[in-house]
Amino acid sequence: MARAATTADAFNAVAEPRRRQILDLLAEGERSVTDLVAAMGIVQPLVSKHLRVLREVGLVDVREVGRQRLYRLNGEPLRAIYDWVRAYERTWTRRFDLMETVIEELKERHDSDD
Amino acid sequence: MARAATTADAFNAVAEPRRRQILDLLAEGERSVTDLVAAMGIVQPLVSKHLRVLREVGLVDVREVGRQRLYRLNGEPLRAIYDWVRAYERTWTRRFDLMETVIEELKERHDSDD
DNA sequence: ACAATACATACCCATATCGGTATGCGTCAA
DNA sequence: TTGACGCATACCGATATGGGTATGTATTGT
Numbered sequence: 001m002a003r004a005a006t007t008a009d010a011f012n013a014v015a016e017p018r019r020r021q022i023l024d025l026l027a028e029g030e031r032s033v034t035d036l037v038a039a040m041g042i043v044q045p046l047v048s049k050h051l052r053v054l055r056e057v058g059l060v061d062v063r064e065v066g067r068q069r070l071y072r073l074n075g076e077p078l079r080a081i082y083d084w085v086r087a088y089e090r091t092w093t094r095r096f097d098l099m100e101t102v103i104e105e106l107k108e109r110h111d112s113d114d
Numbered sequence: 115m116a117r118a119a120t121t122a123d124a125f126n127a128v129a130e131p132r133r134r135q136i137l138d139l140l141a142e143g144e145r146s147v148t149d150l151v152a153a154m155g156i157v158q159p160l161v162s163k164h165l166r167v168l169r170e171v172g173l174v175d176v177r178e179v180g181r182q183r184l185y186r187l188n189g190e191p192l193r194a195i196y197d198w199v200r201a202y203e204r205t206w207t208r209r210f211d212l213m214e215t216v217i218e219e220l221k222e223r224h225d226s227d228d
Numbered sequence: 229a230c231a232a233t234a235c236a237t238a239c240c241c242a243t244a245t246c247g248g249t250a251t252g253c254g255t256c257a258a
Numbered sequence: 259t260t261g262a263c264g265c266a267t268a269c270c271g272a273t274a275t276g277g278g279t280a281t282g283t284a285t286t287g288t
Contacts, residue, residue, distance in 0.1 A: 015129035016276080020198065027202065033235060046277065048236055067234045067285040075205025082203065084134065085196045088141065091189025130246085147265060160247065162266055181255040181264045 010077040013057040018042065019050050026060060026073035033069055124191040127171045132156065133164050140174060140187035147183055 013019055018040065025031060025039055033051065037044045051071060054060040058077050063070045127133055132154065139145060139153055147165065151158045165185060168174040172191050177184045 011129045011131075011134075015125045018276085020125075023202075027205070034233090043278070044235070045237080045279080049276080052236085069235065073202075073205065075202040078199050078202050079206045081195065082199045085192050085199065088137075088187075088189040088192050089196065091141070091187065092193045132246090148263090157248065158265070159249080159267080163246080166266080183265065 008057075010057050010059060010081055013053050013059060014078070014081065016050070016053075018046075019054055022047070022050055022054060023059065023073060026071060030063070030070045030072045033071070036071070122171075124171050124173060124195055127167050127173060128192070128195065130164070130167075132160075133168055136161070136164055136168060137173065137187060140185060144177070144184045144186045147185070150185070 014023070021040060022036060025036060031039075033044065033047055036051075037047050040047060051060060055062065059074055061072045061074050063072065128137075135154060136150060139150060145153075147158065147161060150165075151161050154161060165174060169176065173188055175186045175188050177186065
């Protein structure tokens with residue numbers, strides 16, 4: 001077995017910087033593949049492949065217009081990530097760090113006796 | 115080149131379910147490796163490897179006590195993820211979906227004429 | 229009908245992943 | 259001192275990734 005498939009969930013899909021870039025671009029509005037290719041610095045097949053991953057986890061929707069494919073953002077799957085990280089919010093506040101430090105010092109003062 | 119290294123940033127580190135599980139366990143407090151091994155269903159070397167990744171992106175800190183390594187959570191690197199996803203918050207609200215739909219309908223009504 | 233355009237897909241390559249087993253090393257206990 | 263324990267690291271294997279090039283397919287324009 002290798003790493004979990006990137007198509008598995010939003011966490012994996014979003015771990016790739018290029019895919020985050022695509023989502024950021026799409027956040028401004030619907031765009032065609034060629035549009036995205038122009039905006040990013042990579043070749044079209046690569047963009048298409050990243051779009052496929054995003055499609056498979058439901059982060060983007062497609063609409064066919066003539067020979068164009070217009071991609072649109074669907075942020076809903078990001079909610080899972082948001083909910084998970086949000087639980088850690090208190091963790092990176094200054095207050096939390098200080099509290100931890102104090103606890104730590106108390107613990108060490110308790111364990112050792114010089 | 116293959117996929118971006120998992121040690122590259124918090125996004126990659128957290129894409130792995132097992133590593134999220136470790137963080138969740140550590141959120142309850144400091145734990146030794148053996149402790150984590152017992153709590154998760156995998157062998158010790160695997161836990162150690164995941165811990166290494168988490169260490170390298172700064173998501174955990176270690177403390178040596180005798181022959182034990184006590185790991186502690188450091189949520190700070192999660193902040194980057196939080197900030198990124200949070201920008202999309204409006205995206206998965208009901209209101210945003212409705213708004214998009216309306217815009218979409220207006221656009222189609224404007225383009226075609228049946 | 230034919231060429232051009234817009235994408236998706238098929239391959240190929242190099243790499244790094246996760247899982248597991250074997251091993252090394254420092255610390256503690258007898 | 260010797261053995262057990264706690265953990266990290268070295269390997270190995272299978273797999274899937276991201277990058278790229280070549281190619282196929284549908285739609286549009288001439």
